[in-house]
Amino acid sequence: MPSIVSVTKSLQSQLGAKIVQTDEAARYAASFDSSKLSFMPAAVIKPRKREELAPVLDLANKHGIPVTPRGRGTTLMGSASPRAGGWVVDLLGLNKITIDPEAGLAHVQAGAKVADIQRAAAAAGWFYPPDPSSKEYCTIGGNIACNAGGMHGGKYGVTRDFVIALKGYLPTGEFVEWGTATKKFSAGFNLRDLWIGSEGMLGVVTDAVLKLIPAPAARYTLLTSFKDEVSAFTAARALFAARVQPAICEFLDRYSVQCAESAMKTTIFPGQPGRPVILLELAGTAAEVRETKAQLLSWAREHALDHRAARTREEAEALWAVRRKCSGAMFQMGDAKLNEDITVPLKAYVPFARFLEKLRKSSGLAIPTFGHLADGNLHVNIMYHKADPRACAAAEAAVQALMEKVVALGGAISGEHGIGLAKTPFLRIQHSDAQVRAMKAVKAALDPKGILNPGKMFEVFEVWKHPRVTASFPWDHK
């Protein structure tokens, strides 16, 4: 078996040193993602066109070289950190976006930025709803890899709900197409959706066809405050039971609000500091928004302590600032954060709020929580001080208790981040032995040499024992 050095050289002579980069700076930059868990690859491959992936994967498969596909690397889970070294395939160079304004479809390449897709769609009167908070940086390929969600999930759905076709490569270097640019497809097994959310372990996506929806002509933003978390959750349940579907329904618990208020040096509702809030946005045709607004206001009058509507886009932006500030401001409660993205079913919201209160007491840690109420996807932020071994141990125990609780309540250990390395200790809380065996069988069937993104999802990674590199990204919350 030739060494990885000699195979890399042979690939380099085939594709050139601009595409196959082996200098230390390029390799270091590709050695970690937002998880800051770093593993040095032997080369970074930056294809300029789709076809260049065929020889990369063909050679890697032949010689058993690990290949980790990546976009911008905004994942917090370590899904794009090349755990086993080998080659990193950086897809940022494939970033074309073409909107079909008649069919309401976007034809995009894996490296296209999500916000750029949204802007291109909007320019044609269409809307691409999935919007992870890193959308100004992250790529659609990464969003497909972890089935990213965002604030619009409750009404519109997540990445999976908007992908109607994929192109890309099997780990063997064979080109494949899953689905066509039509909204119905029922011919053969659905490997398109098997790829979505598989974190680059079953194939390398190069192209996607995305479904768009007509751009909402009108929006209406309302901020509401509540006595406590249980009241906020109870109110939300009443809203959904009335079949009102806000485009966005963001919750901030009292701790998140305190963070935002201290960062903004103001009180969101005068005289009511530290109250949990729900920030709602209606979207749709002008008539639809007008109709639903009346329902929403009557709900707010009945259930909320206070409410405030935005009269202009600027006022709406000011309300959204509350939501955006809270995440970074949490670092006043600890210099390290475990940002979990669990889901719980609607009917478990109140028991879950009670569980969190208990967890705060038993762990002695601040656990500000916010998230997407309409799809049960809550971001539970466990804050601790890295230098304090007692706090580290408490955080480790708290996240374990959290994961066990959400699964017991019928929820999920991840709603939109994926597993990567960071959540591997919890996969078996979610999935039975039979389920994990089935997934691993599928992995072995499609990637018999195990070259694609090895070490992720199924192998337990001891994230607590692994040092993190010092690096800062423009999308970091702090």
Place this chain on the structure above:
Amino acid sequence: MPSIVSVTKSLQSQLGAKIVQTDEAARYAASFDSSKLSFMPAAVIKPRKREELAPVLDLANKHGIPVTPRGRGTTLMGSASPRAGGWVVDLLGLNKITIDPEAGLAHVQAGAKVADIQRAAAAAGWFYPPDPSSKEYCTIGGNIACNAGGMHGGKYGVTRDFVIALKGYLPTGEFVEWGTATKKFSAGFNLRDLWIGSEGMLGVVTDAVLKLIPAPAARYTLLTSFKDEVSAFTAARALFAARVQPAICEFLDRYSVQCAESAMKTTIFPGQPGRPVILLELAGTAAEVRETKAQLLSWAREHALDHRAARTREEAEALWAVRRKCSGAMFQMGDAKLNEDITVPLKAYVPFARFLEKLRKSSGLAIPTFGHLADGNLHVNIMYHKADPRACAAAEAAVQALMEKVVALGGAISGEHGIGLAKTPFLRIQHSDAQVRAMKAVKAALDPKGILNPGKMFEVFEVWKHPRVTASFPWDHK
């Protein structure tokens, strides 16, 4: 290896003769679906509860006995005909439906009838959109197996778009759950969607959680007529380009209209017999429908020869009768019908209309075509006389030409029916060798003994050479 007779006896002694039926009448009834391709099974197993499937599959897997899951058997593709004999698992006994009106979810068992799910949802103010024409008979398990669509696909999506979690059994008899009753899930490979559309070849679904949408408060129905098919398609493209999304947008070509008119003994638009029509329905909140109606009428005035709105639900029903009559009435053009459910992208509509005209001429056959314009899913009905060998050969050649054409145009050989036995000759037009190999690898990984619904999808079945049984079903078009 014990004989299938002795294994069946051992299962019967375990579950009882009411659940494991071996009398000839029961076996004959389970020997075919709506394709009327019949293969005698050794037993029909009718579980009353989910857990009874575990020993069935465990034994079948141990002894290599084929197992074909079925619901009501409305599939035209032969997906539920037990091609390799063995055991048929009839899931009609598992038919519970529970609506969660707060979360907007339906918890259903595989044997639940689709129309019953719609009615239960409607009673709680919610709506389940997928609506295959057999919805008063077919089961949700069957709909999941073939990723069924229907008339609402363009705006709302197909079965896959509404399934958020599945429970069921692996071919080994192990119970598994894919997904939770929440709208976001990103933990592990997505075997839920791999099961959807896999025609009972990868697992047996027993339970599903379905997403519902708020029931539309208002509807508006408009029938429009056009000079010819090209004008109708051009008009539809203009409507979609204006981002109007009707809940239903059904097209009938002139031949389908002639069938409906002769069956109804009237002309749809007085003085304009045999004109292609598009039947549209808007749905949504009262305000939304009012707003879109104005757009729709202005479009109709510009593009249609004539248009007629329904003023009442009864008038709307009368308009829908046109659509319902056309399919059965086609048998005046031949005693046999190949009902294909291909898809073509919007931009290929006009070339496709021209291709169909040529195909009619070259084959000498009547090929009335109707379907779902908003998702490109057209039902191309190739009519011929069974007793005429020349017509049979022409029909066989015509369907081959059709499948090659739709794939060349960027469409699919099946939008909502699946492959089963009837479409196996065409799977390789849609999928490359690498794609088929990947699908077969997944099949072998999850079902190493190949017991689940063998002989389907990948093995070419010579449907033309196989006799069909004489049987009539309440959902037959004739």
